[in-house]
Each structure stands twice: as structure tokens, then as C-alpha cells.
Amino acid sequence: MPTPVDPAPPRGAPHPREHGTARGWAWHHSGLVVADLDAAIRFYRETFAFEVDFLVRDMDEQFRRTVGLDSVVCDLAQLVSPFSGTRLELLEVRGVPAGTPSRFPVHVGVGHSAFQVRDLEASVYALIDAGGSAMGEIVQFEEGRAVYCWTPAGTVVELEEASWD
Known part of the structure; x- marks a missing residue:
């Protein structure tokens, strides 16, 4: 597996934000793997009035590199709640290799939380220093770079590089 990050760059004092x-x-956002993306979208639209903000079908290379599994493909939707602004990401994953551990975010019901950071490498190293690890590698998406990581408790977090500027 490729090294997920380059050596940690020097950091100054944190910004107040x-x-x-x-x-x-x-x-x-928070994400959930679902059995049927279209059915899940209908459910969240009808039951909680969520609106689809982003939808992509057949995401392969980027998703494979993010989760560190060569054969997976996903359909992904991000929905937004009208009453809280909360963003919910739904993923339908296909091609999961037999024997993939049940904690991987490719199995129905497994979730993750995504946090925005300004310096992705430094944030990954902070997570590693706290006992976590990178799951796959840092991947460039249209919106910016991101990586899935394991926490010491075995849960999944996604770190997304973004700036508030």
C-alpha cells in the first residue's frame, strides 16, 4: 500500500477556528453504507425532507484508493436536511471482496464521520499520533483532497482538506 502522507510539515500555532x-x-457530513441508494434517497426525502445536493454513480478509482480495496465501486449521494443543514452521505458499494472485515466502510450499515481540516498531512499525523491509522491513501477529489482513517476505537473518520477563506 502506498504511504498515505509525506513527512509531517512543520506547523505553527493553531488558528482560533x-x-x-x-x-x-x-x-x-456523516456517511452510511446502504443496500440500495435510490431507495435510501427516497426514504430520506419522503420521511425527513432531505434534498439531494450531490450525486455520482460508478465512482471507482477514487473510492478504491480511499478505502484501500482494489475492486470496489460506489454510487454516492450527499443529502442536506432542511431543518438543520446537516449533510448525510449515502453510499451503495459493489464489488466488495469476500473476507473484507465487517468494520470496513463498504458494508451495509457501516458509517463514518467527515471533518474538514486545513492541513491534511498534519491532521493525519495527529490522528496517527493518537493511535489511529490511514485506511487508504490521500486522494484528490473535485472538491479537494481526502483520506479515510481508522480511529483507535476502530471507527472510521474521513479527513477533508478545505479552507474557510
Whole structure:
């Protein structure tokens, strides 16, 4: 597996908007793996009035590199709540290799939380220093770079590089 990050760059003092050792500044979304993306979208639209903000079908290379599994493909939607602004990401994953551990965010019901950070490498190293690890590698998406990581408790967090400027 490729090294997920380059050596940690030197860092100055945190900005007042950055929090914790990973220097997160926003909780961007929570994600859930679902069995049927279209059915899940209908459910959240009808039941809680969520609106689709982003939808992509057949995401392969970027998703494979993010989760560190060569054969997976996903359909992904991000929905937004009209009453809280909360963003919910739904993923339908196909091609999961037999024997993939049940904690991987490719199995139905497994979730993750995504946090925005300004310096992705430094935030990954802070997570590693706290006992976590990178799951796959840092991947460039249209919106910016991101990586999935394991926490010491075995849960999944996504770190997304973004700036509030």
C-alpha cells in the first residue's frame, strides 16, 4: 500500500477556528453504507425532507484508493436536511471482496464521520499520533483532497482538506 502522507510539515500555532490535535474546523457530513441508494434517497426525502445536493454513480478509482480495496465501486449521494443543514452521505458499494472485515466502510450499515481540516498531512499525523491509522491513501477529489482513517476505537473518520477563506 502506498504511504498515505509525506513527512509531517512543520506547523505553527493553531488558528482560533481549529480544534483538537487534528485541527478540525467543521464537521462536514456523516456517511452510511446502504443496500440500495435510490431507495435510501427516497426514504430520506419522503420521511425527513432531505434534498439531494450531490450525486455520482460508478465512482471507482477514487473510492478504491480511499478505502484501500482494489475492486470496489460506489454510487454516492450527499443529502442536506432542511431543518438543520446537516449533510448525510449515502453510499451503495459493489464489488466488495469476500473476507473484507465487517468494520470496513463498504458494508451495509457501516458509517463514518467527515471533518474538514486545513492541513491534511498534519491532521493525519495527529490522528496517527493518537493511535489511529490511514485506511487508504490521500486522494484528490473535485472538491479537494481526502483520506479515510481508522480511529483507535476502530471507527472510521474521513479527513477533508478545505479552507474557510
